[in-house]
Amino acid sequence: MVWGEYDKNALDRSRQSLARVHPNIAVEVVELPSGSTLLDKARMMELSPFEETLFLDADTVVLDELHYGFQQMRRFGLACSICECPWARRYGGLSGDIVEYNTGVLFFSKAAKPVFNAWEACATEIDSSIIFHNGEELAQMPVNDQAGFAKAIDDVGYTPFVLPYNWNFRPKWHKSWFGPLKIWHDYSEVPESLLTHNAEQARPDSIVRLSVLRD
Structure with a gap:
């Protein structure tokens, strides 16, 4: 799923990495119209041509076989990892201890x-902005799909079945x-x-x- 001026080299890297490990998995890249945003990721089930889907963000690299992820998706319907920031209350429209998951790697049937119907229904309705520290100053991200x-x-x-972060490794935050x-x-x-x-x-x-991981 891509839109706007996306990084074609990153997308190619991701596709090639999947093909090296799982050469028989069919791949579909959905190009969304200009003006699309992260919130349109909520449509991924609707846009997938497959009964069983592994959704990967364009900046992912598959390093090892993924059979276990598919197995757990077949048992639970959805397999994913908790976000590096697990607190969904960082979004303006959420509160309490709701857990945030990273939507860059999702196995689903x-x-x-x-879940996907509810996601699509609320994606544009809730305040998904984030206020965060940028050095000594505060900054704001206007929208985010993970809320x-x-x-x-x-x-x-x-x-969902929760996969360890080995399945969605974020090197800026995961160091061991x-x-x-x-x-x-x-x-x-x-x-x-x-x-x-x-x-x-x-x-x-x-x-x-x-x-x-050493910096």
């Missing part, structure tokens, strides 16, 4: 349709992890040393170890 997704899951009372990473989620390049280390950790006979 038609069984999760109630509506968090609200939809909470309103519907849906229980155990075992192999499945999906790198950032526009920066994956360090060669990490790729080598990840291949070793992905072996079934490897000893799971703590890894630390």
Whole structure:
């Protein structure tokens, strides 16, 4: 799902990474009309031509096989990771302890349709702006899709399968992890040393170890 002046190199990188690991998975890139925003991600189930979908943001890199994610999607209808910031109350229209999930990596089937219907219904209705610290000053992001997704899951009372952040690794915030990473989620390049280390950790006979990302 892309719109506007998106990064074609990043999209190609993501598609190639998936093809290396899962060459038989069909890929559909939906190009939205100009003027689309993050809020249009709420339409991803409606726009997907598949009964079972893995949605990936364009800045993702698949590093290892994803069978387990699909297995849990078939059991639960929806598999995803909690956002690096788990507090959905950072959005203007939400409060309390509602959990925020990262929508850049979502495994879903038609069984999760109630969540996606609720997401699409509320995406443009709630205040999804974020006030955040930018150095010593405050800044504001006007809209974000993850507010509506968090609200939809909470309103519907849906229980997704929660994958560890190895499946949606955000290197700006995640600095340590155990075992192999499945999906790198950032526009920066994956360090060669990490790729080598990840291949070793992905072996079934490897000893799971703590890894630390150095800046």
